[in-house]
Amino acid sequence: MFTFEELKRSFLVSIWFVFLTFPIMVIRVDSIEKTVQWRWMNMVYVAIGSFILSFVFRYMMQRKEMKSEDNGDGDKKDKTGRSFIHRWLADPKYRNAILGSLLAAAIIFPHVFSTYQTSIMTTALMYVVLGLGLNIVVGLAGLLDLGYVAFYAVGAYTYALLYHFFGVGFWVALPIGGLLAALFGILLGIPVLRLRGDYLAIVTLGFGEIIRLVMENWGAFSQGPSGVSNIPRPSFFGIDMSLDTALVYTYYLMILLVIFTIFFVNRLQDSRLGRAWIALREDEIACQAMGIDKMKTKLVAFSLGAFWAGIVGVIFAAKTTFISPRSFTFIESAIILSIVVLGGMGSIIGVIFGALILILLPEYLRALSEYRMLAFGAILVCMMVFRPQGIIGSIRRTYTYQNRKKADGEVS
Amino acid sequence: MDYFIELLFSGLSRGAIYALIALGYTMVYGIIGLINFAHGEIYMIGAFTSFIIATILTILGFPGLAIILLAGLAAVIWSASYGYTIEKVAYKPLRHAPRLSALISAIGMSMFLQNYVLLAQTSDFLPFPQLVPDFDFMEPIAHIVGSSDMVILVTTTVVMICLTILIKYTKIGKAMRATSQDRTMAMLVGINVNRIISITFIIGSSLAAIGGMLVASHIGQINFYIGFIAGIKAFTAAVLGGIGSIPGAVLGSVVLGLTESFATGYVSSDYEDVFAFSLLVLILIFKPSGLLGKADTQKV
Amino acid sequence: MQQPILQVSGLTMDFGGIRALNNLDLDVNEGEIVALIGPNGAGKTTFFNCVTGIYAPTKGEVDLYHKEKNRVVSLLGMKPNQVTEQGLARTFQNIRLFSQMTVLENVMIGRHCRTKAFILGALLRDKKTMQEEDEIIQTSHEILTKIGLQRYENEIAENLPYGAQRRLEIARALATEPVLLLLDEPAAGMNPQETIELVNLIQEIASEGQSILLIEHDMKLVMSLSDRIFVMDYGKKIAQGTPEEIRNNPAVIKAYLGEEVDA
Numbered sequence: 009m010f011t012f013e014e015l016k017r018s019f020l021v022s023i024w025f026v027f028l029t030f031p032i033m034v035i036r037v038d039s040i041e042k043t044v045q046w047r048w049m050n051m052v053y054v055a056i057g058s059f060i061l062s063f064v065f066r067y068m069m070q071r072k073e074m075k076s077e078d079n080g081d082g083d084k085k086d087k088t089g090r091s092f093i094h095r096w097l098a099d100p101k102y103r104n105a106i107l108g109s110l111l112a113a114a115i116i117f118p119h120v121f122s123t124y125q126t127s128i129m130t131t132a133l134m135y136v137v138l139g140l141g142l143n144i145v146v147g148l149a150g151l152l153d154l155g156y157v158a159f160y161a162v163g164a165y166t167y168a169l170l171y172h173f174f175g176v177g178f179w180v181a182l183p184i185g186g187l188l189a190a191l192f193g194i195l196l197g198i199p200v201l202r203l204r205g206d207y208l209a210i211v212t213l214g215f216g217e218i219i220r221l222v223m224e225n226w227g228a229f230s231q232g233p234s235g236v237s238n239i240p241r242p243s244f245f246g247i248d249m250s251l252d253t254a255l256v257y258t259y260y261l262m263i264l265l266v267i268f269t270i271f272f273v274n275r276l277q278d279s280r281l282g283r284a285w286i287a288l289r290e291d292e293i294a295c296q297a298m299g300i301d302k303m304k305t306k307l308v309a310f311s312l313g314a315f316w317a318g319i320v321g322v323i324f325a326a327k328t329t330f331i332s333p334r335s336f337t338f339i340e341s342a343i344i345l346s347i348v349v350l351g352g353m354g355s356i357i358g359v360i361f362g363a364l365i366l367i368l369l370p371e372y373l374r375a376l377s378e379y380r381m382l383a384f385g386a387i388l389v390c391m392m393v394f395r396p397q398g399i400i401g402s403i404r405r406t407y408t409y410q411n412r413k414k415a416d417g418e419v420s
Numbered sequence: 421m422d423y424f425i426e427l428l429f430s431g432l433s434r435g436a437i438y439a440l441i442a443l444g445y446t447m448v449y450g451i452i453g454l455i456n457f458a459h460g461e462i463y464m465i466g467a468f469t470s471f472i473i474a475t476i477l478t479i480l481g482f483p484g485l486a487i488i489l490l491a492g493l494a495a496v497i498w499s500a501s502y503g504y505t506i507e508k509v510a511y512k513p514l515r516h517a518p519r520l521s522a523l524i525s526a527i528g529m530s531m532f533l534q535n536y537v538l539l540a541q542t543s544d545f546l547p548f549p550q551l552v553p554d555f556d557f558m559e560p561i562a563h564i565v566g567s568s569d570m571v572i573l574v575t576t577t578v579v580m581i582c583l584t585i586l587i588k589y590t591k592i593g594k595a596m597r598a599t600s601q602d603r604t605m606a607m608l609v610g611i612n613v614n615r616i617i618s619i620t621f622i623i624g625s626s627l628a629a630i631g632g633m634l635v636a637s638h639i640g641q642i643n644f645y646i647g648f649i650a651g652i653k654a655f656t657a658a659v660l661g662g663i664g665s666i667p668g669a670v671l672g673s674v675v676l677g678l679t680e681s682f683a684t685g686y687v688s689s690d691y692e693d694v695f696a697f698s699l700l701v702l703i704l705i706f707k708p709s710g711l712l713g714k715a716d717t718q719k720v
Numbered sequence: 721m722q723q724p725i726l727q728v729s730g731l732t733m734d735f736g737g738i739r740a741l742n743n744l745d746l747d748v749n750e751g752e753i754v755a756l757i758g759p760n761g762a763g764k765t766t767f768f769n770c771v772t773g774i775y776a777p778t779k780g781e782v783d784l785y786h787k788e789k790n791r792v793v794s795l796l797g798m799k800p801n802q803v804t805e806q807g808l809a810r811t812f813q814n815i816r817l818f819s820q821m822t823v824l825e826n827v828m829i830g831r832h833c834r835t836k837a838f839i840l841g842a843l844l845r846d847k848k849t850m851q852e853e854d855e856i857i858q859t860s861h862e863i864l865t866k867i868g869l870q871r872y873e874n875e876i877a878e879n880l881p882y883g884a885q886r887r888l889e890i891a892r893a894l895a896t897e898p899v900l901l902l903l904d905e906p907a908a909g910m911n912p913q914e915t916i917e918l919v920n921l922i923q924e925i926a927s928e929g930q931s932i933l934l935i936e937h938d939m940k941l942v943m944s945l946s947d948r949i950f951v952m953d954y955g956k957k958i959a960q961g962t963p964e965e966i967r968n969n970p971a972v973i974k975a976y977l978g979e980e981v982d983a
Contacts, residue, residue, distance in 0.1 A: 025505075031469045200704070283821075287818045296801045299832055385530070389509070405825075
């Protein structure tokens with residue numbers, strides 16, 4: 009495989025990237041001190057890195073092309089060769105064992121690991137729920153929402169401000185935050201869901217930024233850039249909790265929310281509504297011709313996604329006890345999108361894995377954490393180019409008939 | 421009255437910068453139907469490259485005019501190369517994929533480039549040397565119109581004229597127009613579509629690089645994040661004018677520049693970005709085809 | 721005379737300055753197979769799009785008579801999904817399947833407008849919802865069996881052979897329980913064998929009392945299937961009648977100048 013031709017190509021790619029990255033990677037100047045720093049080692053890294061990566065790139069492209077060529081064969085493979093996770097979960101014996109042990113692990117986690125670990129895990133779980141919520145919008149209904157963080161912010165600010173102005177507690181704020189976010193979703197959705205996919209993406213991005221900028225500038229309402237602090241942690245029947253206990257409590261709360269969300273999304277995607285979402289993602293016009301109300305169906309997906317973001321927003325405010333507009337930048341939306349894309353659009357297990365990988369990995373590999381956003385960007389590109397279905401793609405459900413007699417034969 | 425004229429000119433020069441960036445969006449969209457989300461980053465890289473080269477040349481003691489020209493040339497060369505490479509790596513493999521896949525890839529590219537510059541250079545704001553001197557002949561009106569405003573306006577006008585000539589009268593321009601109307605058909609009549617797409621990216625990126633240098637020198641500082649906001653605003657301008665339309669992009673940019681300038685001048689500067697974003701949301705909702713764009717009818 | 725189930729009168733559609741449809745009248749009676757033919761660009765698909773609510777016609781009336789409910793509804797100004805709900809289902813000239821869904825799911829989508837379950841039902845999976853879900857699966861399965869696609873049921877739609885994809889479009893449309901089925905060039909791109917199978921299929925569907933309006937280029941197919949034929953050219957109706965009358969109509973022969981009209 010390492011023919012001369014290949015080596016030459018990689019060599020040329022390598023030269024090109026050395027040239028391309030030269031000013032940014034090699035030179036660093038200080039315009040005040042009037043000094044120039046030449047970092048020649050970076051050039052070597054780029055040369056070697058791009059040489060190797062160009063092989064990888066070509067290899068991956070070839071593999072992808074080969075796959076798309078023997079398509080007829082490919083679907084047979086799909087049936088038997090679907091990822092082992094799907095096969096395990098399809099078998100009830102394995103499924104119960106896996107889910108049971110996962111649940112047990114989740115329950116004992118805070119007792120085995122430190123508070124710090126629990127706190128990180130809680131954050132990761134929040135992203136699991138955010139990912140699952142965005143998955144309804146992007147993965148199932150195919151609506152690219154780049155302003156998802158706006159709904160998250162609505163939830164967080166709802167709790168923060170309700171407490172600040174009226175002393176409303178966590179448990180009251182939780183549903184209000186969710187519902188208010190859903191309401192924002194509907195209000196924004198009605199005008200913008202008519203738009204074509206890419207325009208929708210940009211409008212939601214704009215909306216997300218507007219919400220953040222308003223929070224930043226409307227000091228009287230939101231306390232501006234300095235944010236809202238001293239937000240109380242979740243309460244438990246009014247019992248006073250130490251910081252550690254409160255954290256563990258929040259963790260369990262998140263576990264419950266994750267379970268509920270999985271249950272919710274799973275049931276929805278296997279329903280009449282879920283099928284309509286997926287159909288809408290595939291072909292809007294055909295969908296309408298099948299009698300599906302496009303706007304209504306989209307609006308439900310959009311506002312349900314927003315609802316989840318709102319709920320997590322409230323929990324986020326309660327967990328960190330301090331929020332400011334800086335927590336709700338576009339980066340946040342991009343992270344959640346990366347989770348969904350990496351995991352696999354429309355796939356629940358995929359999104360869970362995606363969230364755990366993307367949030368936990370940088371936490372534990374501290375040395376790499378500054379490369380986090382760089383990696384997220386690269387992940388989005390690589391996933392789209394090489395594996396658009398994500399690490400664990402969704403599979404279509406197949407139905408079986410027990411030849412039961414038609415349920416009383418009525419058509420409602 | 422002076423204040424009004426001052427705002428007018430600052431709005432125009434703002435608009436001129438937006439136009440330089442917006443053209444890249446609109447040309448790429450016209451040809452491959454993709455919102456090139458990483459375009460703002462190309463502009464940012466243009467600003468950084470010109471900053472680095474200009475600083476080195478200043479240290480070496482080059483004369484002012486040479487610095488401007490060489491730094492500008494370097495910005496154009498490198499930005500164009502980045503544009504070309506990005507297309508090959510992140511968009512070309514997705515040419516037959518669903519629209520949203522390419523858009524997600526573009527968003528990823530944008531994040532990647534931002535952080536690439538952040539890590540390789542710095543996260544701080546860098547003071548950008550003032551490349552454009554205060555001209556003597558501008559002295560009497562300097563309190564209203566700055567020299568760099570003037571340079572921006574003149575440069576942009578010249579660039580626009582060149583671009584118009586290129587698109588209207590050259591063979592490449594014709595091929596570009598043909599490709600944007602019907603890619604398959606263009607291919608059938610023997611146009612090398614891949615090459616045309618590459619050229620489009622190169623031209624768009626070069627324009628953004630010029631914009632990057634001009635604005636950096638005008639404002640006096642840069643950081644890795646300037647591309648994001650500028651990109652969204654330029655995109656707003658492109659949509660306002662009607663995305664895919666070249667005169668539309670210029671018109672949209674001028675309208676946006678003036679709106680921002682007057683709104684911040686007369687209303688409040690706190691909400692500067694809110695104006696632009698609100699304008700974006702409103703146009704897309706009420707007139708997604710923009711001022712000069714064609715409304716697209718759905719083919720069934 | 722019996723009540724026509726579809727009555728279109730004076731339908732006109734302008735695109736900018738171009739008149740794509742010009743004062744078109746057309747009617748379909750119950751149980752009939754009616755064909756709409758005409759040279760390329762005559763406005764046939766535009767006609768379908770106007771009737772099904774994808775385009776808003778400039779002028780004209782579109783009325784659908786619902787026999788079971790014994791009432792006439794005007795389809796004008798309705799959204800495409802409402803039109804389908806009223807009982808007009810269609811297929812598309814260039815196949816528009818939900819390509820990543822299974823064949824069965826494609827048909828199940830067709831049941832959407834005849835079922836009700838929503839968020840709460842999906843969550844609770846109460847008895848009513850589950851019955852409805854069973855009904856959806858069962859009916860879809862039956863339709864696929866009738867169309868002869870049951871062996872593909874769990875395949876991804878995109879992987880089906882071309883002819884089967886066309887049939888799946890018909891199956892999907894039938895799942896909406898249409899009063900009138902609109903077929904937009906169902907035989908386009910099919911080989912002779914597939915076309916024969918398609919003719920048999922359409923006849924079988926029609927024999928169960930399904931009224932059909934179809935656009936088709938294949939004259940053989942049109943002549944052998946249709947009870948009545950409407951001929952369009954440049955957005956106007958130039959002839960109508962039985963296959964026999966159309967075959968001998970000089971205006972039609974002129975419109976098809978150069979094209980053989982044999983059967």
